[in-house]
Amino acid sequence: MSDADCLFCKIAAGAIPADIVKQGPDWVAFRDISPQAPTHVLIIPRQHIATLNDVGPEKADLLGGLFLAAKEIAAEEGIAESGYRTVFNCNAGAGQSVFHIHVHLLGGRDMGWPPG
Ligand code: 5GP
Ligand code: ZN
Numbered sequence: 602m603s604d605a606d607c608l609f610c611k612i613a614a615g616a617i618p619a620d621i622v623k624q625g626p627d628w629v630a631f632r633d634i635s636p637q638a639p640t641h642v643l644i645i646p647r648q649h650i651a652t653l654n655d656v657g658p659e660k661a662d663l664l665g666g667l668f669l670a671a672k673e674i675a676a677e678e679g680i681a682e683s684g685y686r687t688v689f690n691c692n693a694g695a696g697q698s699v700f701h702i703h704v705h706l707l708g709g710r711d712m713g714w715p716p717g
Contacts, residue, residue, distance in 0.1 A: 604649040609701035613647045623677070627663055628670055630706075639709025640678045640685070644670045651700040653691040671706045680708030688716070 603610040611617040612631060619631035622642050633641040644667045650656060656664060668687060675681045685708030690697040 603647075604701070607649055607699075607701050609643075609645050609699055609703065610649050613645060623670065623674055625666065625670060627666055630670055630674055633705070637705075638707040638712070640675075640680050640707065642671075642674055642678070642706040644674070644704040644706060645701060650702045652697065653689060653702060656702070667704045671704050674706055675708060678708065684708060684712075686712055 603614065608617065612619045613629045619634075622630045622632060624630065627648070628644055628646050630642050630644045633643050646663055646667065648663070650660070671685075671687050672681075675685045685706060688705040688707065689702070690705075
C-alpha cells in the first residue's frame with residue numbers, strides 16, 4: 602500500500618513533516634513546498650499509486666474523493682468564487698516529478714491558458 606522510498610507516502614505517514622491543510626480517511630492535503638500561487642495545496646491518496654496511468658475503474662471513488670477534497674479546501678481557502686485550477690500531471694513530459702499521484706489545487710491569482 603505504501604512505498605518505502607516514496608516522499609509522499611512518508612508525508613502521508615507523518616514520517617516527513619508537511620504543512621497539513623486537511624485530512625480524510627483516504628487522502629491527505631498539504632501545502633506545496635514551492636508554491637506557484639497564493640494557494641497551492643497538494644491532495645494525495647494515502648495509498649501509493651505512481652501515476653494516473655496505473656489507475657483502474659476500481660479507483661474511481663478514490664479519485665473522486667481527491668477532487669471533492671479540492672473543492673472543499675478551495676472553499677475554505679476563500680478561492681471558490683474567484684476561481685481555482687486543479688492539475689493532475691502524468692509522467693515526466695507533463696511535469697510530474699513525484700511519482701505518487703496528487704491533485705494540485707492552485708488559486709488566489711489570475712491564471713493563463715493554455716498552461717505551459
Ligand atoms: P509534480 O511536479 O509531480 O506534479 O508535483 C510535485 C510537487 O511536489 C511540486 O509542486 C513540488 O514543489 C512539491 N514537493 C516536492 N517535494 C516536496 C516536499 O518535500 N514537501 C512538499 N510539501 N511539497 C513538495
Ligand atoms: Zn507513495
